[in-house]
Amino acid sequence: MRYPWFRLAIFVASACFPAWWLYEAAMQLLGPDPGKILVDRLGLGGLVFLLIALAMTPLQRITGWAGWIVSRRQLGLWSFAYIALHLTAYLVFILGLDFAQLALELRKRPYIIVGALAFLGLLVLAVTSNRYSQRRLGARWKTLHKLTYAILALGLLHFLWIVRSDLAEWSIYAGVGLVLMLLRVPAVARRIKRARTRSPQVS
Template identity: 75%
Template sequence: MRYPWFRLAVFLAIALWPVYWLYQAWIFALGPDPGKVLVDRLGLGALILLLITLAMSPLQRVTAWAGWVVVRRQLGLWCFAYVALHLVAYLFFVLGLAWAQLGVELSKRPYIIVGAVAFLILLVLAITSNRYSQRRLGARWKTLHKLAYGVLGLGLLHFLWIVRADLKEWAIYAAVGGVLLLLRVPAISRRLPRRKNKRAFSSNKA
């Protein structure tokens, strides 16, 4: 396994946030509505993780360090885990498991439908993120996983619908997402400064 310490550091850094937030809720450090704070933090955490996941390939191209793409799958799965926890926290703390209220909630907060579509796409991406699916789907796998950008668009729309008037924070995430999307355009991606991977270079010369 390559870069085991980097993988472990990424794993711990991301796994410990929800544990810390639960601890804060436990010691009453999250204010009068801790459930709502947990929902928000997990939602924002998921969006940030999605942006970080999508930044891994451009980072690898610019720095020639293979470690970035080694943790890409882990990051994507963590994004899915955060969204799943965000959904569970919403069902427990906001909906209070009052299923009869779900219809009213969806008409009152249509942004939940947008979030749910993004969640379902992420579920498909998480299920097909393994090597077996990669082999079975062949070239279609790459096309399918480009849907991560669709998830980003839906996540940003979901967030925009919530913040509405106060656009400052939203605009920062949207700008980062926009830059990452632009970096996928072949004409722009070709112009990125690239550092040569020394190992690949020396093995080519040999």
């Protein structure tokens, strides 16, 4: 396994946040509505991991260090794990596992449908992120994994729908997402590659 310490550090750091938040909730340190705080933190965490996973390819292109790419799959899986927990926290703390309320909830909070579509996309990517699926799907695997961009757009739309007029925080995430997309435009990616081949390599 390449870069084991880097991978381990990512694993430990990523696992620590939800564990710490659960501890805070158990110790009643999250204020009067801990369920809502957990839902929000996990949702934001999932979005952040998605952005970090998307940053790995441009970082590898810019620095030449292969460790970024090696971590991409783990980071994508963490995004899925955070969003799965986000959904679980929503079902338990906000819906109170009262599934009869779901139809009413979807009418009251249509942004949940957008979030659910993004979650389904993340599920597809998580299930097909292994080497076996990569081998079986061949060239189609890359096409399928372009779904990440649609997931990011849906996640940002879900977030925008929630914050509505308070755009300051949302704009930061949307701005980072936009820059990451721009760095993938072939002409930009080629420029980065050319610039790097002119400068000393990092192994």
